[in-house]
Amino acid sequence: MFVRSFADGDNDAKGIGDLKGIVSELDPYLNDGDPKTDADLEVGVLWLMPVFPSPTYHGYDVTDYRAINPDYGTMSDFENLIAKAHQRGMRVILDVPFNHTSDRHxxxxxxxxxxxxxxxxxxxxxxxxxxxxxxxxxxxxxxxxxxxxxGLFSPSMPDLNFDNPDVRREVEAIATFWLNLGVDGFRLDAAKHVYGDSFAPLPDNDVLGNNEWWREFSRFVYRSFPDAILMGEVLGDREIILRHAWGLDALVDEPFMNEVRAEIARPGSGFVGRRKTFVGEARALNDMAIPTSLPSTDQPFEPFAFVASHDRNPRLASDLEEMKRHGMPYSVDEGYRLAMYMLLAMSSHPILYEGDEVMQRGWKWNGNPRTGTTDPGDGSGIYDETLREPFPWYASGHGPGQTRWFPPRFDAPNDGVSREEQARPGGMLDLVRGLTNLRTRHPSFANGDIGANPSDSPEWIVFERISGSDRYLVLINRTSGGKDYRFHAAWFPQYIGADLLFWSDGHARTWKDVSADPRQIGDSVFVPPVGLVVIRQRS
Incomplete structure (x- = not known):
């Protein structure tokens, strides 16, 4: 969540999102604390982009690691948010750029x-x-x-020297300060750049330096806070993530996003199999680094999957619009639904970037000088802001809590992209809430591992989610026609007579959660066009 863009709790003249705004939208938007209701997103972990004092709008150049940006509120406001989130079973993690500070620090x-x-x-x-x-x-x-x-990223972001033990102790002290306030963990910005002096592939010594530091940091945190979330930002391909998988127990999974988008643009084979192999390899590497002295030695490595982010250009809906112009076999809405199926049915730790649930658009802007000799722009000085525009609450673009800190380039009144419009039956927010509430009602489905993978083709993605004795089968029909998927004595007979829990028709934009009163199937199950079905094996 980009706090500046989400919700303006004090409705001041600046129109800047703030901590009070987040609290005001816990009920009913984010998580109302009642699993029996279905009007909220059932957010389990709230990742806040930097909330510290900073001279920039984005906050990744910090001037004080132990304070709250006054644009966002006070420390009391922050503690209130933590308390209210915890009351609803939510956890809160902070995005912290320890790699560098502001040059004004x-x-x-x-x-x-x-x-x-x-x-x-x-x-x-x-x-x-x-x-x-x-x-x-x-x-x-x-x-x-x-x-x-x-300063690798910018002259305004000087890198810290982690070969200095005093820097390491200071970072640990900052982490302790926030954990003692009730924060549940951290998203660790630029985790692969603590060592290394370029954006080129890192030599082995720098990879080892990163891993050794993050393992040291993890040991320090876990000794006092064994349930803390430590999620590192390591961007790149699967090999790069694997090379950093023993430093931290969780990394953001950029390759998942890239593969999902590629699979929608041009359906292929082997997507689930590749991910299952990657997770297994990453966990094996991570296991080798976990000392038995820690209180949480059985925590497996977890990739946090996502399909859009505050850095990825363009946002998912805009990318699908571009794909459609180049032959994508789905409408933009259908492609988006497939992405939500894959994200929310395949990952145990899916990340929804604020605005993903309402199909918010955005491309990176070229604000370079008009007279520049290389890549001239419009002279606006705007770049990433257009990937982080104000969250659209209302069809009209106006109303209580609507942020106004930045005039949107990609949002317009009554364009169909708002919480108000997408919450209606057939809207994307309506589907996303259906899937997130299904995950809450069936934690074994949400948190299980990928099991067997019966089909992994341009027509079908079919895989198990298993946790203990609970077994679910996810079926995604990637074609434009509804199809039956059959079971028999030689083909997953355990799902004959299974319980139908959920179905979605991506073409008709309808879905239904029947898990409260599941219907028993026979030896086949019908999967609608561009559709999703979830069934559960009977015990």
Whole structure:
């Protein structure tokens, strides 16, 4: 969740989303704490993008790791959010960029201006010899000393030096501060860049350095907070994630997003099988790094799957519109439903980026100067803001709680993309709530592992979700016509006579959860066009 864009709780003139706004939308939008209701999204974990003081709108350059951005509220507001979330069974994790600080952080200003300060060793700072290197930036201290410092992402984001034990202890102390306040864990920004000085593939020594630090950090956190969520941002292909899988017990799963989008653009074979193999390999690598002295030695590695993010260009709905222009065999709405089926039926830890549930659009903007010699833009200075536009609550674009901090480029009144419009029967929000509530009513389905994979073709994706003795079968029909899927003595006979729990017709935009009064099937089950069916084996 990008707090700035979600909901404006004080309805002030700035129109900036805030912590009070999140609290106001716990009921009934995010999670009302009652699994018997179905008007909420049943959010289990709320991931907040940076809420710390920062000179930028996005907050990934922090000036104080132990405070709340005044645009978002007060520490009291934050503690109230934690308490209200916990009352509803929700957990809250903070997005923390430990890799770098803001160049306005007091540590960095002291490091630049006081050559004798121990803070200088918090960063990579050298005397400026006139040599220019990628990622290194020049600065002059208050006394006139000309220096260079390293900041991989930006001159305004100087990297911290994790070879310095004092930096490591400071990061651990910051984590402890928030965990003691009730925070349930962290999304660890730029986790693969703690070591390494470029965006190119990392050499082995840097990969090892990242893993060893994050394992040290994990041990520190788990000793006092064994149930904490530690999810690292490691972007790249499956091999890159595997190489970092023993440093942290959870990583965001960018390859899942890439494969889902590719499978919708051009249906292929083997999607489920590839993911099952990847998860197994990652868990095996992670197991080798877990010391038996920890209180949670049996926690398996988990990839947190997603199909859109605040960084991915473009957002899912906009990407599907582009795919349709290039021959995608589905309508945009049908393709989006397939993505939601795959995300919410295949992953035990699916991530919904704020706005995914209402098909929010967005492309990265080119705000470069009009007269630039390379890639000239419109001169607006706007770039990622258009991937993080205000969440559209109302068809009209106006109403209580609607954020207005940024004039949307991709949202317009009555365009069908809002909470108000998409909550109606046939809307995407209506489907997403149906699937998330199904997951809440059937935790073994939601949290189970992928079992057998009977079909994995351009026409069918069929796989088991298993947890203990509970076995579910997910059937996704990727074609434009409804089809029967048959079982017999030589083909998964255990599902003959299974209970039908849920079905969705992607073409007709209808669905129904019948799990409260399941219907027993015979030796086949009908799966609607561009449809999903979930059945449960009878014990």
């Amino acid at each position: 007091p540590w960095f200003r002291e490091a630049i201006n006081d050559p004798s300060s121990p803070r200088r060793r918090f960063y990579f700072i050298e005397r400026d010899t006139g040599t220019r290197r990628d990622g290194w930036h020049t600065i002059t201290s208050q006394s006139g000393e000309r220096l260079q410092y390293f």
